[in-house]
Amino acid sequence: MMRYRALNAYLRERFGRKIYKLALDAGMTCPNRDGTLGTRGCIFCSHGGSGEFAVGQRETLAMQMEEARRIVSAKAKNAGYIAYFQSFTNTYAPVETLEALYRAAMEPDDVVALSIATRPDCIPEEVLRLLCRLNTWKPVWVELGLQTIHPASAAYIRRGYPLSCYEACVKRLRASGIEVITHMILGLPMETPRMMYETAAYIGQSGVQGIKLQLLHVLRDADLASDYQAGIFPTLTLEKYAELLGGCIRRLPEDLVIHRLTGDGAKKNLIAPLWSADKKWVLHAIHTYFEREDVRQGALFQKIL
Numbered sequence: 001m002m003r004y005r006a007l008n009a010y011l012r013e014r015f016g017r018k019i020y021k022l023a024l025d026a027g028m029t030c031p032n033r034d035g036t037l038g039t040r041g042c043i044f045c046s047h048g049g050s051g052e053f054a055v056g057q058r059e060t061l062a063m064q065m066e067e068a069r070r071i072v073s074a075k076a077k078n079a080g081y082i083a084y085f086q087s088f089t090n091t092y093a094p095v096e097t098l099e100a101l102y103r104a105a106m107e108p109d110d111v112v113a114l115s116i117a118t119r120p121d122c123i124p125e126e127v128l129r130l131l132c133r134l135n136t137w138k139p140v141w142v143e144l145g146l147q148t149i150h151p152a153s154a155a156y157i158r159r160g161y162p163l164s165c166y167e168a169c170v171k172r173l174r175a176s177g178i179e180v181i182t183h184m185i186l187g188l189p190m191e192t193p194r195m196m197y198e199t200a201a202y203i204g205q206s207g208v209q210g211i212k213l214q215l216l217h218v219l220r221d222a223d224l225a226s227d228y229q230a231g232i233f234p235t236l237t238l239e240k241y242a243e244l245l246g247g248c249i250r251r252l253p254e255d256l257v258i259h260r261l262t263g264d265g266a267k268k269n270l271i272a273p274l275w276s277a278d279k280k281w282v283l284h285a286i287h288t289y290f291e292r293e294d295v296r297q298g299a300l301f302q303k304i305l
């Protein structure tokens, strides 16, 4: 029984073959690091800009794509790819630079879509128009790191923009036909289960097509590490995480694609929770919990907006 709308099944349905992501590093920075809004970054973000799995950092795009393909093609023949700009804020450059970068990534025949991780305060009109043009060629997806709807948590993590900015951005992207995937972190300090469920329910109502649910990781090179080490907050247990995930998934609409149930924290930098390093085992435990507790996406979804 399908308990939630998983990304892999959705991709196969949409593109008719196995699709992999090519995680690419465009060599960007972000306003939370370059001094525009701050220099320390979001409190949970590592020096890699939340993109530890981008290959061949700072190599040319072509080299990165070749390397990523080499890793993946051992797993599947005739696969398709999503060119995924993951690290930092991937719309944070002059539009001409972005156009050259995106076009180069989308050019190969086996690249079926472009996915761009960014912030809602970093998509000016000319970039939106570019995304719109490219979206008529191949699907363009934009990933937004919302993480929470709660202002106190947003201030604590130093997100740097208000919820109204996210709302306006989603409206503009959707009006232009761009698909949106929103990131949410479970286990932020001082957040109760109810607060997390409110964030999930809100994202489900916000008109986006996908969600990435992620456990709060404490990484060695992120500022969050000092608060964790000072005992200001605990990280989640696997049991609690599975329960919270189940609660979120029940509150999401049935057709929302679940891109991720847990993150890929960089193991070498991971301080806590250490159980999260074994992703296969974690996913197995989550699925076992979903079976046992009869978790079904949409079971508690209520359309209120």
Ligand code: SF4
Pocket (backbone or CB within 6 Å): 030, 031, 032, 033, 040, 041, 042, 045, 046, 049, 050, 087, 088, 089, 119, 145
């Ligand atoms: S999470 Fe994104 S916006 Fe925040 S510091 Fe890292 S790269 Fe910048």
